[in-house]
Amino acid sequence: MSGDPARAGRGRTAAVPDGFYQQPPTVELPEDGGAPVVRFTGEDGRECVFRFEELPLEGLHRDFAHALGARIGPGGGRRTQRAATSHWQSVKRFFLLLDQLPAPPGCVEELRVRHLQRYLMTRRETCVEKSARKNLQDLLLLMRALPGQGRLDSQVADFVGQRGHGVDAQQAGQPGYSDREFQAIMAAARSDVVAIRDRIAAGEALLQQFMHRPGSLSVADREQGARLEAMARTGRVQVDFRGLAVGEFPAACYEQARQLFVVAEDLTPLLVYAAGLTGRNPETLKELPAEHRLVEDRAVAVTLVKRRRGKANSRTSVHWSVDADPARQLRTAGSFYLLLHRIMARSRGFSATASVWSIWAGNGHGAVHNASTGGHTGPFDAELARKLHLGHWAQEHGLSGDDGAPLQMKLTRIKKTVEARTAKQVGGHLPSARLTNTAETSFAHYLRGDPFITEWAAEVLTDAITDAEQHARAVVLRLGGADAGTVAEDVRQRAAAGELDTLAAACADIEHGPDGGRCRESFLACFGCPNALVLERHLPALLALTDTLREDLQRREAEQWAARHGATWQIITRDILPRFSPAQRAAAIKAKPVLPLGLLDGPKEQA
Template identity: 45%
Template sequence: MSETAAAPIPAPRPGRGRTSAMPEGTYQAESAPVTAARTLVVPFHGEDGRRWEYDFSTLPSHALHAELAAAFAVRTGPVGGLRTKVSADASFQILRRFLLFLESLKQPPRSISELTSRQLERFRLHRTESASLATARADLMGLITVLRHVNPPDLLGQELREYLQQPGHSRHQKRSGLPGYSDREFRDIMTAARSDVAAIRDRMRRIDRLLETFRSTPEALTPDERASAAVLDEIDRTGTIPQVRNRIGLQDSAARFALAQEVFLIEPDLVPLLVLGIGLTGRNAETIKELPTEHRVVEDRAVALTLIKRRRSKGNSRDTVHWEIGTTESRQLHTPGGYYLLLHHLTRRGRRLSGGQRIWSIWAGAAGRRGADWEAKAAANGHIDPFGARLNRSLHLNRWSRRHGLTDDSGQPLALNLNRLKTTVEVRTTKAVGGHLPSASRTNTLDVSFAHYLQGDPRIREWADQVITSAIDDAENAARAFRPQILDAAGEQALAAAPDATSQQYGAEPAVLKNAVAGQLDTLASSCLNIDHSPFTKNGPCDVSFLTCLRCPNALIAERHLPALLAVVDALQEALETTSVDSWIEKHGRTWLMLTRLILPKFTDAQRDKAAQSKPVFLGLDLLDGPKEPR
């Protein structure tokens, strides 16, 4: 009898009253980094509502794609630091440039484990051939930040992992902002913008009246007016701009745009509207470009709306403001609330067709090169949010400035910069409230206002110096009773001639003082005459910050310490640019006072100049501020 295999028993089919078959175990969704490593595509949905897909398979150096795509997915994910499309685009372009650079090497890495710090540094030097030093450093820091998210970290070599964790990669990257415009330059800019916006408003009001009359009492119009209104009515209802032909039958795009601007805003209208918005609100250009349509009018005196502020912190990405409208129509172009409501009215027709989420809408034409706004224009007959796909739309600012004949204080054509315009408003506001920064900082924190908008303006520096000097005076009063011990050339000669008398003057044994002169008792920026008995530590060796040495009676400062001391001054100055003034004064004020008023003036200009030539490249406060190891 032949044996036959038993037929498999079919699984019971689901039906009414029967439970469907379920897979064993719990469902675990694949994480975004894992998906990115597998597909090499990173989907992005930013805090600003913009979506995109970043395809790593289109980049060179294929051996590194999976790990970089996964790290990029973390950086652009819900908890990552890149939460707007602009920042995500910038990071992706840095990776593209880096991979192009690696492919140009004679021996490119065959896997991410072969990547070295030397290759990263060579990339930075390569970038300086076509970009500024600051841009090259920014690219390096952007690359390092992505590589720090490679998971697991041991996919990278030990040498590279140590390099990525080193401080100081972004040193000197910070740049001061551009100074603002003078009062005369600002007045001319605002006059030109207000003039253009008034013309746009009058143009739209004329069409509103014409269409209203055509739709209610067409017999009140002349035959020519009715014919013109009929065309404009069709454009308003459908959003379609008919083709216009010239005398020989060719399409006339200029005449078509002229017809479109009878009903809708067009691209040349953007510059004066943006300039007026920044000048009236004091907000930066990106915030004005992302003005929302939702708002609330409060007692006909103010408009309340929520702005997008482009910060890393999600909690600070929204800001609700109340902008004054003005009691009369004549103030419409002089108040932020009046400006907003006018802009809302001017763009209402276009928004109905473009479907944008923000306040802006223009007719950009139905043609153009494929890429920029192509899909949006095709979907809405040319009606788009001009800043929907990207905020850095080319605006031809200087072309507008030249058309109005704007000049700077030296008589040269004025270069229009929206960041400088924002700075000007910050400066004017600060001066208007008497230099009181908490009252002036309406659009940013005190630190951001000073670091990015005010400190680069010569008209505000004198006031800022007074604020810092006043705070330093408080620290000086607290430190007045103490004088650091400085061993200059005359002191060394006295020690050699009369060691006992000189040692008594410095409160140390002759042998100890000689060891200090020989450099055997050096800390990072001074010598310690008695590290086992610190005035800051009860019973035991000193374990306080190296910065505390500069105000310690056990410290001895000689000329050989000057290079390190000058580096400390630089580090303190950089700390002031990245922390609040109050916090900096509390933490570093006395140290800065000791250095700049009590220590460095004891040495000659020649000694300080010589020391500056051998100043350490990096002497970070994190190193100086750490506790010393007891011994």
């Protein structure tokens, strides 16, 4: 029977350690007065240690160690390894800068505003404005956590508490890629992914042939098959070093490992393609778990990590579609995830990582660090900030920007591109476009400042306005229940030129009135005549006519007015004016003429 404690579950209390539990200290202060040590353990289990003995200015060590511990400890605001390291780098850079001054401060009481301003100026010399302000923000947050705030110089305390010079500084980041750039990136990544898949598939095929039909292989292939079998069984790379110089051993090991395992250089195209296919941010992709669930072989359910949502909402389940056709393996996110799971399965068996990512890294320092696992490791288990050499990868594939310069590769820009492309595909409807964020977050952080989205939106708006104008200007109303489509083109053109105008319409055939012969009816009779046409150019007169009818209502009894003009009023206000846009009616108001009331009673024929 296993000696492991029972797992917690419904109706069972969680196992707790015996005796009194004391939380291990975040800040260690040696009794002999040595430099303090700050230990960090993140919510994801990643750890790191920061030693102040590396820094000058011993008089500042203890105060800043307490501040750093408060910021990255269990109750602090920085709970990931990357954020904790960023805080430490701010302390380190600040101390090194102060140490170069002719009279560096010896304690926190001697810190001055000019020291903080110099720090910002120095950061601006080596990085962009956004990064410089972010570095200053980290330093100011640390200084807010210094013990004994009353010891700070009053001007320094005021500066630290102010906003606008670093704290909560916002600045638009780089935009996404254009459609051409994105297609080139995805094509390059896809070609590499196919090569990785086929390479490992070829090694697996040779291994299976050696294990089941060794007699069908040549002598060289049998030897290679034996080495692959030993690699698959032990995880350790087997190389025939005969005829190789000592300096060629690492390259030979690397080449042999590639036959069955994913290696470090494969991570770049795999992550680039994953970002373009899923639209997820780099941190989430690097923490893809190996654990998953297939749903009727049509989708794969995976639990993703997104820590920026806060601890309570840091995990979410997604369902990625799976295409049963092997030829479409790289078309859907679910099929690609299963491909990643399969090609790194052997390596995961030795590295024992819970992540889907597992590589062979047994050369150089990796041979020492990963000796117990035969060189296998989860590349993002210790830290997420593993260098991927994206610039080198883009250069190898000859990727260039729309300006002709070498393309600047960033996974975050790929995510922005996917957000923008999705928004365009759904016509800009953000609730439908959102992939990983709320509609508000997608707009504020991914779409609002993107020049390609701005250009697209301007084109869509221009096209919409043009279509609306063309549609509106093409409106030709034929009154009296007749079909406007039967009006001859030459009549339309003459009506549009104003050659057929009556009072507030055009007459398509004045020589053949409703009663036969040349029309001699009142102008108001046009609104019930099948010969009458109404175009946009008649809007000013129509609006003026409605004003005149309102005035006439004031001098008549309602029943009398309704009997005389009720039908005309209904036709104009309900059948004609609603066919034109508010903008058209607003423009027509500025040009409407003034019609005398007497016009309603005559003349009875066209002048």
